[in-house]
Amino acid sequence: MNNVQRSVLSFALIACLLLIVGLFQSWSLMLSILNLCLISSVMALGVNIQWGYAGLFNVGTMGFAALGGVAAVLVSKGPVPEAWAVGGWNLIIAAFLFMLTVTLAIITYRRIKRGTLRLLVLSGTIILGIFATRYFSDPAIADIEAVNPALTGYLGGIGLPILFSWIVGGVFAAGAAWVIGKIALGLRSDYLAIATLGISEIIIAILKNEDWLTRGVKNVAGLPRPVPYEIDLQKSDWFINLTEWLNSNSLYGLSSIERADLLSSSVTEFSGIYVKLCYTGLFAAVLVIILTMSVMALNSPWGRMMRAIRDNETSAAAMGKNITGRHLQVFIIGSAVIGIAGAMLTTLDGQLTPGTYNPLRFTFLIWVMVIVGGSGNNLGSVLGGFLIWLTWIEAEPVGVWLIDGATGWLGGTNPIRLHLMDAAQHMRLFMMGLVLLIVMRFNPGGILPEVTKVGKLSN
């Protein structure tokens, strides 16, 4: 079976699974799963760009996704003028002082030769800088957080359409990736993993604690939507007409009261589905754009160069390729894609909840998607995103159903049965690990392995 047949078959399988969910559970649930599948696929594409193209081991996905979420808040929420009035200037001064400190520290580090003098000057600069920054930032933050803490207590955003934040999310993530890459790239692959894991935890810690920025664990809810609201749809004539037309078969020949009842319930149900469909359209568009660009990039000379660097750094360097530069570049691009996906996720949720970012779900699950789908193959990552997300969500009901069936003979109140039913949701972690290990061992290329011309010749 060649790769094209495999792709078609695998995606047909996914479509069937989604159909089953739609027919047996509900179409609304199916669309929710589909939307998250699309977002996961974009994230998986980002990881694939870093790992599959260039062999960079980034396990900081969670942090970059969270930065995308921050972008969604900062772009879409309106500013809080009171907060700006009480703390804006101090905060701007603090930010300026902070940047000045960083610049001075970098200059000292570069200009003075290694030794005690450099260490002294450097630590002096940094400590002084921190004190100066905090002299302005501490009161500013206290003032800002005191402004109506139940509702705002933060600076707010700039009040632009939230779709714009998808780009800004990518830019935020790219900026962070540039800083991280400058520090951590060039380390051994597993050191890079540890470093990125740590940085993503720091980003989440900052989001949880810096209330002036994104309200911390108080969350920012009610982000504006890029798609219509259900309540508006239910009131608009064209939508009611559309529902009527779609349901004309079942509405036919009913009495007017029955007809009105059925129509209003169909309108309510359909409005939810319609909103989800709008999201699906947006996410699918983004996925198609990023996927096309990824495929084109991988097949271009640039992609061949990246793979050459991945497979043999020494020989690529001997050919005059700038390894560090290319690594930094691909690290930034991949992180930007993850940031875009993070912004999309927050848009879909309509709120930013820093407490829900968990490395198992936002970092390691994405890795399972990439490895299972096929690292180095863009379509494979998309497939992995769909398949693994579907399994992750459906493992719980299926697990409960299985355990219910298997322990039914124990009787309804048996403690072992109750414990197992309760714990069934944790089996999905176990299953994911097992799937990852099995695929790695018996099918290391993943479901859709990387396609290379060299590979065809050597096989």
Next chain:
Amino acid sequence: MTDIMNATVLLSNFVIIPVLAYGSQLALGALGVTLVYGILRFANFAHGDLMAFGTMITILVTWWLQSIGVSFGPLPTALLALPVAIVFTIAMALFTDRAVYRFYRRKRSTPAIFVIASIGVMFVLNGIVRFIIGPNDQQFADGERFIIKARSFKHMTGLNEGLAFKVSQGLTIGIVFVLVISLFWFLQNTRTGKAMRAYSDNEDLALLSGIDPEKVVMVTWIITAALATIAGTLYGLDKSFKPFTYFQLLLPFFAAAIVGGIGKPVGAIIGGFVVAFSEISITYAYKKFLKYLVPENWAPEGLVQFLSTDYKFAVSFLILVLVLLIRPMGILKGRVI
């Protein structure tokens, strides 16, 4: 004079004793990470979850012992359960090696592949632990709680500040001290220990001199699993057991191992204390401490806290970054990155 005494006691109570206990726990964990790194040559992401697995067995056995009325006098019952848990955890570690890592070792895969495999193991262990004991906090400490109580210390010395010394802290420091000394004796003086060091230093040379790699790897896993179980149990007694917290401990472990010089057991211990000291001393509010020492009108207004306690993990990571920038091989020259 009393002011200075008060300040010292205050600092001991809130910084020095917690650092000693937490540092010892980190040192044990980092020793496990560093041993696996030195011998098997990869960063084991499943270490925190192996620790959680061992602690879970300890808790289950402790509960069973408590239910049949066994207790260990003033000491926690968990200590009686510990040997059983160690045996189970060793079995689990050896099983994962046989089922997962051996395959890649024979193929001589790159470290990244090992790490991804360890992520798979991490998921599996995490799933097992949550499936059996659930994701919530579990308290399993019993027996006496304090060696010295804050109130009786105040009574005894007549100072303003109390000094509390918990049994779990005393146990941690004592057990880790004994363990570390015996581990070093083992590594320096026994045949197997020397084989392990030789294998870690230069694999090919060690193989040439007839060292059996499978045996070295096996002993490494046995030691790692035992250390992980003990570290996990001590941490759980001192604070509490929660699977997710144990997973998160991975970061300070890595930081400690790298700061000390990865692959170097002594380095892991130094690193453990460095990380613990920085985490606690940077997030401690020095206001009260300074009030005792400086003249009255100099007393600071703020908390004099460098970072809020929520940034604990960030601190261990900052140290990691600093070490990577300034001295990438760690305090003791570990493996070249």
